Amino acid sequence: xxxxxxxxxxxxxAAWYQDVVMQGDMAEPAEIVKGCMVxxxxxxxxxxxxxxxxxxxxxxxxxxxxxxxLLIPQSFLKKEAEHVEGFSPELAVVTIAGGKELEEPYVIxxxxxxxxxxxxxxxxxxxxxxxxxxxxxxxxxxWELRTRMFLRTTEFLWQEGHTAHSSHEEALDEALRILDIxxxxxxxxxxxxxxxxxxxxxEKFAGALRSYAIEAMMQNGLALQAGTSHDLGQNFGxxxxxxxxxxxxxxxxxxxxxxxxxxxxxxxxxxxHSDDKGLVLPPKVAPMKGVLVPIYRKDEERTAVMETARKxxxxxxxxxxxxxxxxxxxxxxxxxRRGVPVVIELGPRDVAAGNVVLKRRDxxxxxxxxxxxxxxxxxxxxxxxxxxxxxxxxxxxxxNSVQANSLAEVEKILRDVTAERGGGKFVxxxxxxxxxxxxxxxxxxxxxxxIPLADEQxxxxxxxxxxxxxxxxxxxxxxx
Amino acid sequence: xxxxxxxxxxxxxAAWYQDVVMQGDMAEPAEIVKGCMVxxxxxxxxxxxxxxxxxxxxxxxxxxxxxxxLLIPQSFLKKEAEHVEGFSPELAVVTIAGGKELEEPYVIxxxxxxxxxxxxxxxxxxxxxxxxxxxxxxxxxxWELRTRMFLRTTEFLWQEGHTAHSSHEEALDEALRILDIxxxxxxxxxxxxxxxxxxxxxEKFAGALRSYAIEAMMQNGLALQAGTSHDLGQNFGxxxxxxxxxxxxxxxxxxxxxxxxxxxxxxxxxxxHSDDKGLVLPPKVAPMKGVLVPIYRKDEERTAVMETARKxxxxxxxxxxxxxxxxxxxxxxxxxRRGVPVVIELGPRDVAAGNVVLKRRDxxxxxxxxxxxxxxxxxxxxxxxxxxxxxxxxxxxxxNSVQANSLAEVEKILRDVTAERGGGKFVxxxxxxxxxxxxxxxxxxxxxxxIPLADEQxxxxxxxxxxxxxxxxxxxxxxx
Numbered sequence: 001x002x003x004x005x006x007x008x009x010x011x012x013x014a015a016w017y018q019d020v021v022m023q024g025d026m027a028e029p030a031e032i033v034k035g036c037m038v039x040x041x042x043x044x045x046x047x048x049x050x051x052x053x054x055x056x057x058x059x060x061x062x063x064x065x066x067x068x069x070l071l072i073p074q075s076f077l078k079k080e081a082e083h084v085e086g087f088s089p090e091l092a093v094v095t096i097a098g099g100k101e102l103e104e105p106y107v108i109x110x111x112x113x114x115x116x117x118x119x120x121x122x123x124x125x126x127x128x129x130x131x132x133x134x135x136x137x138x139x140x141x142x143w144e145l146r147t148r149m150f151l152r153t154t155e156f157l158w159q160e161g162h163t164a165h166s167s168h169e170e171a172l173d174e175a176l177r178i179l180d181i182x183x184x185x186x187x188x189x190x191x192x193x194x195x196x197x198x199x200x201x202x203e204k205f206a207g208a209l210r211s212y213a214i215e216a217m218m219q220n221g222l223a224l225q226a227g228t229s230h231d232l233g234q235n236f237g238x239x240x241x242x243x244x245x246x247x248x249x250x251x252x253x254x255x256x257x258x259x260x261x262x263x264x265x266x267x268x269x270x271x272x273h274s275d276d277k278g279l280v281l282p283p284k285v286a287p288m289k290g291v292l293v294p295i296y297r298k299d300e301e302r303t304a305v306m307e308t309a310r311k312x313x314x315x316x317x318x319x320x321x322x323x324x325x326x327x328x329x330x331x332x333x334x335x336x337r338r339g340v341p342v343v344i345e346l347g348p349r350d351v352a353a354g355n356v357v358l359k360r361r362d363x364x365x366x367x368x369x370x371x372x373x374x375x376x377x378x379x380x381x382x383x384x385x386x387x388x389x390x391x392x393x394x395x396x397x398x399x400n401s402v403q404a405n406s407l408a409e410v411e412k413i414l415r416d417v418t419a420e421r422g423g424g425k426f427v428x429x430x431x432x433x434x435x436x437x438x439x440x441x442x443x444x445x446x447x448x449x450x451i452p453l454a455d456e457q458x459x460x461x462x463x464x465x466x467x468x469x470x471x472x473x474x475x476x477x478x479x480x
Numbered sequence: 481x482x483x484x485x486x487x488x489x490x491x492x493x494a495a496w497y498q499d500v501v502m503q504g505d506m507a508e509p510a511e512i513v514k515g516c517m518v519x520x521x522x523x524x525x526x527x528x529x530x531x532x533x534x535x536x537x538x539x540x541x542x543x544x545x546x547x548x549x550l551l552i553p554q555s556f557l558k559k560e561a562e563h564v565e566g567f568s569p570e571l572a573v574v575t576i577a578g579g580k581e582l583e584e585p586y587v588i589x590x591x592x593x594x595x596x597x598x599x600x601x602x603x604x605x606x607x608x609x610x611x612x613x614x615x616x617x618x619x620x621x622x623w624e625l626r627t628r629m630f631l632r633t634t635e636f637l638w639q640e641g642h643t644a645h646s647s648h649e650e651a652l653d654e655a656l657r658i659l660d661i662x663x664x665x666x667x668x669x670x671x672x673x674x675x676x677x678x679x680x681x682x683e684k685f686a687g688a689l690r691s692y693a694i695e696a697m698m699q700n701g702l703a704l705q706a707g708t709s710h711d712l713g714q715n716f717g718x719x720x721x722x723x724x725x726x727x728x729x730x731x732x733x734x735x736x737x738x739x740x741x742x743x744x745x746x747x748x749x750x751x752x753h754s755d756d757k758g759l760v761l762p763p764k765v766a767p768m769k770g771v772l773v774p775i776y777r778k779d780e781e782r783t784a785v786m787e788t789a790r791k792x793x794x795x796x797x798x799x800x801x802x803x804x805x806x807x808x809x810x811x812x813x814x815x816x817r818r819g820v821p822v823v824i825e826l827g828p829r830d831v832a833a834g835n836v837v838l839k840r841r842d843x844x845x846x847x848x849x850x851x852x853x854x855x856x857x858x859x860x861x862x863x864x865x866x867x868x869x870x871x872x873x874x875x876x877x878x879x880n881s882v883q884a885n886s887l888a889e890v891e892k893i894l895r896d897v898t899a900e901r902g903g904g905k906f907v908x909x910x911x912x913x914x915x916x917x918x919x920x921x922x923x924x925x926x927x928x929x930x931i932p933l934a935d936e937q938x939x940x941x942x943x944x945x946x947x948x949x950x951x952x953x954x955x956x957x958x959x960x
Contacts, residue, residue: 030548030549030599032553032556032595032598033549033551033553033595034577036549036551037549038546038548038599040546041545041546044545045545047547048545064524064525065525066518066519066520066524067519067524067527067637069518069635070635071513071516072513076512088579089578090578091576092574092578092586093574093575093576093577094572094574094575094588095574095575095576096571096572096573096585097571097572097573097623098569098570098572098623099568099571099623105576106513106572108550108574108588115512115513118512119510119518134521139550139618139619141550141551143577143578145578155549155551157547
């Protein structure tokens with residue numbers, strides 16, 4: 001594995017991605033289980049870092065973690081008409097259990113609105129029981145036809161928040177507060193700039209009034225929907241009879257939200273920052289911020305180098321790669337592919353001079369600093385890498401955002417874009433939020449990614465299909 | 481719910497347990513999904529606390545977290561003969577996915593030795609790849625006939641460690657090191673004394689050479705197997721062709737271990753410490769160590785009390801229960817049922833006197849301390865509760881451990897014991913590790929819980945069935 005080459009991005013972006021994932025010890029395909037992957041140690045550690053960032057923020061905003069069953073009675077899915085239509089084709093169904101054919105099959109959760117709706121109807125009687133703000137960390141199965149590690153897998157890991165409120169206003173506030181949390185973690189932690197927006201009616205979650213999402217741009221210019229937050233209105237409240245007595249003594253259905261981010265984020269992280277040498281991780285999500293590679297040839301060199309190395313590693317809170325029988329070169333290669341932000345080189349000459357070399361993974365540049373300053377310089381470098389990765393990605397997003405004012409123009413920009421070849425753009429244009437208009441984009445496999453919440457462009461205009469007035473430009477792109 | 485009574489332990493221990501679980505906001509049955517439960521906020525927070533304790537220890541001993549697929553090709557289970565026999569009756573089977581009948585059905589993992597064996601065979605070629613020490617946090621489904629919340633549910637959450645080694649000695653060391661970690665968390669964190677021992681051949685894991693377990697005693701004297709660690713020998717290595725080149729250049733099968741603890745631990749925690757008033761939690765796993773209940777009648781009292789309360793709560797790192805429209809009495813009741821170790825009462829007279837009242841959940845005793853000493857006294861009280869809960873449970877274990885020297889004696893002690901009535905004992909007797917001998921215990925529904933690793937009794941003796949020499953007494957009990 002360590003010997004394998006990474007396909008350059010310019011040659012085949014999709015092949016590059018697969019190589020980076022595999023050689024970065026992030027995941028590997030589990031082709032014996034259709035469309036599934038094994039999340040390997042480095043990948044899972046990144047997921048744990050992301051979980052902590054989200055979980056802390058959910059708890060700080062009053063959410064509690066709980067756990068609902070994996071299996072859902074098949075009949076539950078049918079209670080919300082749009083929901084069953086949206087998810088039916090993707091279900092995995094348990095028909096046999098404990099050696100017997102089941103009277104009613106269970107589906108493996110493709111999402112948990114239905115089973116949670118059932119329990120909400122048990123738990124909620126009065127406005128005093130509201131808001132109810134729950135979250136669960138869980139695995140999900142959706143039988144997908146085309147899969148790619150992290151980006152779209154039959155099974156994936158996610159969190160799903162489910163909340164119930166006494167008014168639509170409060171539910172909408174919640175949905176948008178969560179969208180802000182998603183954007184904050186994406187930008188501040190993952191260094192991945194995103195556009196917050198509403199999904200169009202034809203792209204919304206099956207059963208929602210309106211869905212909101214954060215959309216990121218990958219290095220090939222394709223869009224990645226990186227997190228969604230849904231205003232469910234009273235649809236599930238009605239379907240599962242979740243009624244409450246209002247302060248005024250009337251009966252009403254609860255207003256619900258649901259929202260989720262998944263291991264898909266890791267795919268986004270990889271396609272935002274990594275390069276032709278392999279994985280690049282922003283320091284805030286990197287399982288190892290740095291690693292120290294000691295360099296020596298003779299035994300007497302070893303003693304002096306290792307003594308200084310141990311002190312330094314302890315001071316920086318990092319590990320020493322002291323594997324025997326591996327050259328320093330093969331160690332550098334090893335950590336480079338795994339995306340460790342800073343590799344610290346320490347040889348006998350460095351020790352003699354009281355210096356140490358810090359090498360940045362993102363730029364490849366080496367900085368010689370004094371041992372006394374090493375900790376300060378290391379932390380400064382981590383901060384700088386985090387900031388630079390964001391700036392680079394933000395610049396890319398800006399440079400690949402373009403305006404178009406006719407369908408022909410949009411098509412010309414996006415027609416030849418593929419995940420493999422790249423060249424994708426975020427095309428800002430005026431388009432009515434109408435499935436009939438959006439259907440015209442299918443001819444060249446593009447979609448409306450979102451209607452940005454902020455007006456990032458030049459305001460109102462006329463729809464490129466119907467000529468009707470629309471208040472702002474939408475984002476059209478090819479997407480994962 | 482808050483008005484419901486808790487069945488006293490003496491009346492019906494099983495009903496008491498169910499009441500404590502429900503009213504402690506720990507879980508509730510999800511009877512729409514056979515044998516499943518919803519883990520509620522307090523229960524899940526305890527699980528998170530336990531996860532952190534175990535996870536830190538696994539990582540400190542060189543294990544890495546990963547994630548393998550939920551679904552396993554049905555044929556995989558059949559590769560290890562004992563394994564398929566052990567798990568077949570409990571499998572949930574996915575036969576339909578994506579709208580189509582599957583050519584080969586998948587089972588939902590009842591444990592992951594088989595799918596991990598498949599990947600080990602890909603990843604391990606040489607002694608340099610060993611040891612490989614992985615762990616995953618996951619959900620599991622085993623179709624159980626009789627279920628009880630936390631103790632035995634169709635779906636449960638657990639961690640499963642899977643390691644591969646180049647020698648049997650190293651694998652056995654690993655299995656026993658993990659057993660030590662399990663015992664340490666059980667005793668030092670959960671305040672639940674356990675006996676470490678080997679399972680008999682008829683009680684071992686399907687596919688293992690030998691299983692080890694920690695066994696705890698519940699308040700009704702029944703045993704609870706609280707964690708298991710398996711020496712798998714080369715059984716799965718052979719079944720999945722996990723071969724490696726030894727240092728000497730030969731080919732050999734790897735030596736494996738697997739080990740797990742699950743949400744079942746929470747059931748053990750509850751049945752070890754809780755009382756007729758509801759849940760009791762040891763401070764180290766309590767999601768809230770304490771809560772402050774302010775007491776006031778008039779508005780002018782409120783201002784003074786709340787000002788002091790806010791400072792104190794911040795100092796102690798706890799929350800204030802400032803819910804309006806609830807009496808202090810109903811708040812005390814609320815937190816008592818949820819097992820919060822220390823409730824802090826603060827009224828106008830306390831504020832005037834510079835005092836505060838700390839009430840212990842376990843003993844119900846109140847301690848008036850000065851505000852200046854509150855933090856110190858609070859922390860001292862938490863330490864004391866943690867120690868006292870352990871001592872009480874340890875004393876119970878000792879008092880209910882008895883020796884017997886004939887089958888008739890064992891039967892007399894255990895015959896009338898049930899989960900509902902209680903009266904259980906750990907009966908130490910000499911019995912040969914032979915399924916034929918153990919079968920005799922089935923007549924009165926007892927089992928050998930373990931062959932203790934330490935010789936806790938009087939050494940060797942003659943088997944009460946065969947009269948053969950056996951090196952030490954085993955533990956016989958009725959069990960969950």
